[in-house]
Amino acid sequence: MFKKYLFLTKPGILFGNFITTLGGFFLAAQGSIDLPFLLLTLLGTTLVVASGCVFNNIIDQDIDQKMQRTQNRALVTKAISVPIAFIYGCILGILGFVILYFLVNPLACLFAGIGFIVYVFLYSLWTKRSSIHQTVIGSISGACPPVIGYTAITEQFDFAALILLLGYAFWQMPHSWGIAIYRFQDYANANIPILPVARTIKRTKIESLIYVVLFLITMNLLYVFGYTNICFAIALNAIGLYWIYLSIKGFKADDDQAWAKHYFLFSVQFITVLSLSFYFTAISPAPHLPIF
Template sequence: MLKKYLFLTKPGILFGNFVTTLGGYFVATQGSVDFLLLLLTLLGTTLVVASGCVVNNVIDQDIDEKMQRTQNRAMVKKTISEPIALSFAFVLGLLGFGLLWFWVNAYAFLFAVIGFVVYVGFYSLWTKRSTIHQTVIGSISGAAPPVIGYTAVANQFDLGALIIFLGYALWQMPHSWAIAIYRFDDYKNAGIPILPVARSILRTKVESLIYVVLFSICMNALYFYGYANIVYLVLLNVLCAYWIYLSLIGFKADNDQLWARKYFLFSVLLITIISLAFSFTSTAPSSAMVLF
């Protein structure tokens, strides 16, 4: 029984957001970690993300039953009722938002709200089913956790937070499209107008390459504005160079699904390494431009 509820929260997504929250936190903390604050931030963020994922499961029942990888989910099989699932989501959200508001700060709470509203309202209920630009909208919610981590420490939204938000949002694009190419038939059968299905796999490869380059440029800014050291710069660019290489060989791939799977897995590895590396590569900028 507990396993059904755990999978309702989408553990893979929880882990990904856990790692990126760590990344944002480590950039701001600059090596001096307040472990209680870190724990509260991670727990609050994870609970909020879990709440959004449960609501997404409720919303996506009709889509999930048409996709091979999701057709055995609890909401599709009706092993958990909608009222129970929504109650579960409510409790998770209440605990998560409460932790961030009372024990972290208003900035972390605000970006948790933004991420939740965008994921549930603008992505799940609207753009996922209606527009090719769904991935752009989804990237906003995906970039919220690292900003939550950053603002939990900094208690302000400054240039560092903005760079992190843009960088992690740009990363979401090729990462998400790789899943869509790998699971192309699932997305096509479900009628989801994501880029590879609505346009073409070739166009998706072109745009993925563009976003990888933009991600590289954006994340390099953390070094040039004094938020990370030379070790970070080298590590980032080695990883990004290989991601660009994978993007380029995709144009000659004999099997798009196999290439996309490798492309997706590397995107996960890259963002995990970068996020964890901030624990020993982040530095204090000479001055931080506060935006709000």
């Protein structure tokens, strides 16, 4: 039974947001880590994300039963009832927000709230079913965890936090479209208007390449404005050039699903390495250019 409740929180998404929160924290901490404070930040963020995932499962029951990869989820098979899942999601969210607000800081809690509202209400309840721009909206929630990690330390939203927000949002686009092409038939069966289904796979590949370039340009600003050292810039661009190569290679792929699976997995590996690299590449003292 514990396993069913665990999977209701989407562990893969939790892990990804755990890593990006860690990245933002590392960038702001500049190598000086307060371990108990880090654990509180990670715990609070993870609980809020888990809550959002539970509510997403509740909202997506009708969609999930039409998709092969989701048709065995606990709410679809009735292994967990909707009222129990709702209470579970509320408890997780309340605990997460309380930890962030009282034990981290209100600004970090604010960005957790923004991510939660965007994911549950603007994405899950609205644009996922009705708009081709759903991925753009969803990318905002996916970009909040690194900002939570960063503002946990700085207690202000400065230029570096803005770079993280934009950069991680741009990363979400090719990442999400990779899985959408790989699972194309699932999305088509559920009538979800994500880009490759609503338009074409070729157009999706073109836009993915554009967003990879935007991601690299944006993340390079961390070096340009003195938040990271040259090692970060070298690693970012070396790995980034390979992602561009994979994007271009996709136009000549004989098997779109095989290419998209590799493309998606590489995006996960890339953001993981990039986020963890902040521990070694952040500059101390970093410049503070506060926005609010």
